[in-house]
Amino acid sequence: MVVRRSTSDLAFRNWVLEQPEGETLLRCYQCGRCTSACPVAAIDNSFNPRLFLQKILLADESLAEEQLVWTCLTCEQCEVRCPEHVKIPHLLILAKVRGLVGGNIPQAALDRARAILAGGRIIMVNESMLKTRDKMGLPDLGQPPVDQIASVLKEIGLAKKLENVESVYGGGSNE
């Protein structure tokens, strides 16, 4: 788990620093409290948030290909305890984002993202669901404004990006 290689340019690190709350990375003094706080690290010694941050600090973009980053719960137990308030799960999220093109994304996550773009929801709403709501006396919620979603995301070009992504995880979703 020692850093295996690092890219010579600082592209990855600089990109992270430019993102909202990305500069909290620079406050990390590598104390390791996050790792000892983390419930995932407690059951998997190769999951080490401190080392993940070290990789970003060293601009080692191999982190974006690590499937391990997707086993972060985003529970923020590390962040609550971090003496420097580093936004640790958020920084791992940024690493995940960089891994998208390489397919480092669980299939279920990809499915959800596509569902949101296509229908405005992460789940398919079927007739029986609507009937149940009706029977319970719950109001009709209408259809999400899918056109608005497409419109505000146009500049980001997410739909295009997602078209070619193939999950390296394979398999279907767990839901």
Next chain:
Amino acid sequence: MTKTVVVIGAGLAGIQVTQQLTDLGVTVHLIEKESIIGGLATHLGRVFPTGDCALCLDACEELFDGHHRRCQYRSLLTSKKNLKLYTQTEIRSITEVDGKFSLSIKSHPRYVLLDRCVVCLECINVCDVEIPDEYAIRGGTRKAIYRPISQGVPLVPLIDMDHCTQCGKCVEVCGVDAIDLAEKAKTRTIKADALILATGVEEKIPLNLPGYAYSESDDIITQRELARLIDPTGDTDGQVITSSGDAAAKVTMILCAGSRDLEATEYCSQACCTYSLKHANMLRDKEIDVTICYMDLRVQKASNHYLDLAREKGVKFLRGKPDRVVVRNGKPTTIVEDTQTQQRMEIESDIVVLASPLSPLASQSEVLADFLGEYGFALRVVKEGRVYACGTATGPEDIPTSIAEANAIALRVYADLEGGR
């Protein structure tokens, strides 16, 4: 005309600045809120860099030419003509009129008269009340008439009226009529040309520090509490024992337990690395296994030999800030990543010691608020010619630095007041 200075706080820095100024002919009122002088030093036992008793420091002449500290036990603090010591005294107001300070101070009664008592201590023997001793860690007790520590100056006992039953036994036994159970508090006004804050620091009690479970176990203690355990004059006679009375075989120390933490104390407390090493070495001398969890070790140059010694003596160093201490089967277990081996460790030990932050005492006093800066510490020169500070009142530091600062401020005050720049 002789100038008058008020020194607030009779810790080592306050004592030192007072000694220097009175030697130079300045009149000093030394005001201390506790019943004895010495401040933090009364808790410490032996201190770095020389390993001497914090209270009797004449012995360190070779290192510091003999003048920078004095033994308060044998000091002249209570007998110098131009020095007035007020213990158990609080400052109620400070006003500045025509370039002079006027302080209203209130001295709480000791109930034992300083000018009569001959320190035979018969009164303590006859007192029937027994209550927990503030200086004890493992359940030691004291009487209602007592001396906080035996070397405390003034040496005369005092009565803790919250617990005294007014039985009168001490009054009866006293051969010199020194006890006055009806003594009243005294309020006085004193005038001064300048003020010196030597209000020092206290070690934070980490009751609310997340993760380290201080309030859950008596085997999770602070470095100050460990100092009491190691001190041969403490209630365990210097034996390092757990809350259940067994001799400790394994101790884990957590440095920066609250310091350098945006959620707790932002700054570095400066002295704790070194006194943790000091304590670790003392524990090794008792063949106790010691692990120090640290982020980096910040040891002053003059004390670097404590680090070398610790390595020689086999203190284990683990680089990593523990997330938490959990109590399992009655034993504190420290959960930490060893950042050098990248292993997550669970270290079970008999006692966990927290290097809790040193935080300024001055910020607990409303009348001093105007003189304080960031975090509640004061600048050395708060206001030219009028208000100064020295010792840990200016920021956490060790004794040599506090004393050096006291000397510097004494000269500065003298020069400013006497115009002899």
Next chain:
Amino acid sequence: MSKMKTYTYFPGCMVPFRLPHFELAARAVLKKLDIELEANPGHACCPEPTTFTGVDFEAWITLAARNVAVSETTGLETLSLCSGCFHTLAVANHMIQEDENLKGRINERLKTVGLKVTGRLIVKNILHVLHGDVGLERIKKEITHPLTGLKFAPHYGCHLVRPLEATHMDDAEQPKWMDDLIEVTGAEVADFEDKMACCGAPIMPSDADKAFTLTADRIEKIRASGADAIIVVCPTCYTQLETQQKKATAKFDPEYSIPVLYLGELLAISMGMKDMVISNARRYHRVKVGPLLEKIGGAA
């Protein structure tokens, strides 16, 4: 009678369609407390904070900001019953407040659909509303069927509580608001280790086995407290602790099971609406709640 207060209701995906009994119970309880929820057709998926963030963070916050902007147009405070949705809206709102650059960038995008985000929206979860806006005293008055003799374990879940600067909850490690609400029903609050531990759900897509290990650990610690049921706020925690319970407990004791109740259901029962809860019990609770409801006794 006091006047009705209305909140903009942010439904999200899970609550209204997968777990409509959450919404039913919440609406019924809130109605007793003179609160109405008003949905807005402009809202879409929040988007959920555990995977979509890692797909494209900029897209996530843009879509979240669109929902915030829609809410802003209602002029009301927004309440979400789902912790994921609440977290997304609260965090996006907070980041927009803190980062002018980000706000500008997002507003450029929102312009294309005629919306604008200011960061002034107040986003609330059910605990803010019940504990803060309504208050324990008022709720107490509606408790007609006190749940004395029962002990419940409050599972807060991460995203409801953290990060504090965005969620404005009471404490990141030892939150108390749900405890107080459980106590108001007359029940006892179970004391168990790792109060704020995660249910495990977020990593189901990437490593289900690890997720089950965490879920199992969670349930095992709750078991040690002797709780009669786990009380949750979040539909995702609910699904994990409820529908995945069997797979998880297989790791330590296949025989063991513990009912999981939505806080709204608990309050509904204590307010005399047990029938409503029973009528949905079979369909939406995989762990039987029947025995528990019998313990509560008496027809409601």
